[in-house]
Amino acid sequence: MLLISCPNCGSRDETEFHYGGQAHVAYPENPNELNDREWAEFLFYRDNTKGAFAERWLHSTGCRQWFNMLRDTVTYEIQAVYAMGTPRPAAAPPAAESGTASTAPDSTTTGTAGPSIAATSTATGTASPSTTAPEGATK
Numbered sequence: 001m002l003l004i005s006c007p008n009c010g011s012r013d014e015t016e017f018h019y020g021g022q023a024h025v026a027y028p029e030n031p032n033e034l035n036d037r038e039w040a041e042f043l044f045y046r047d048n049t050k051g052a053f054a055e056r057w058l059h060s061t062g063c064r065q066w067f068n069m070l071r072d073t074v075t076y077e078i079q080a081v082y083a084m085g086t087p088r089p090a091a092a093p094p095a096a097e098s099g100t101a102s103t104a105p106d107s108t109t110t111g112t113a114g115p116s117i118a119a120t121s122t123a124t125g126t127a128s129p130s131t132t133a134p135e136g137a138t139k
């Protein structure tokens with residue numbers, strides 16, 4: 001069970017909220033210029049991120065306001081709650097992998113900005129790629 005901190009109401013139980021999918025999916029500027037595949041990708045294709053993931057949430061039984069949340073899809077740790085329309089905050093480094101990150105400081109520096117998280121997760125994910133999925137599914 002998650003304890004979600006609504007920006008308007010404070011910390012409330014997860015059951016008061018509804019998940020709204022991936023955040024920051026911009027509507028196409030000229031939808032009529034898209035072909036069928038591009039339109040389908042806008043409608044149906046979403047990231048399946050392992051790690052920090054920006055998602056929309058609705059406080060449906062509280063203030064009925066939408067907000068964005070940055071949540072780790074592996075640990076369920078809520079890293080940030082922020083208003084709709086504001087840019088995504090920087091993701092905190094994975095807490096579980098901070099101990100193993102000392103063995104690969106060069107790999108994080110070569111992957112420059114945002115992709116550094118993906119680089120570290122793939123570097124450490126090679127140790128146990130199949131064992132982490134069932135853990136996340138059971139939680």
Ligand SMILES: [Zn+2]
Pocket residue numbers: 006007008009010059062063064065
């Ligand atoms: Zn609220």
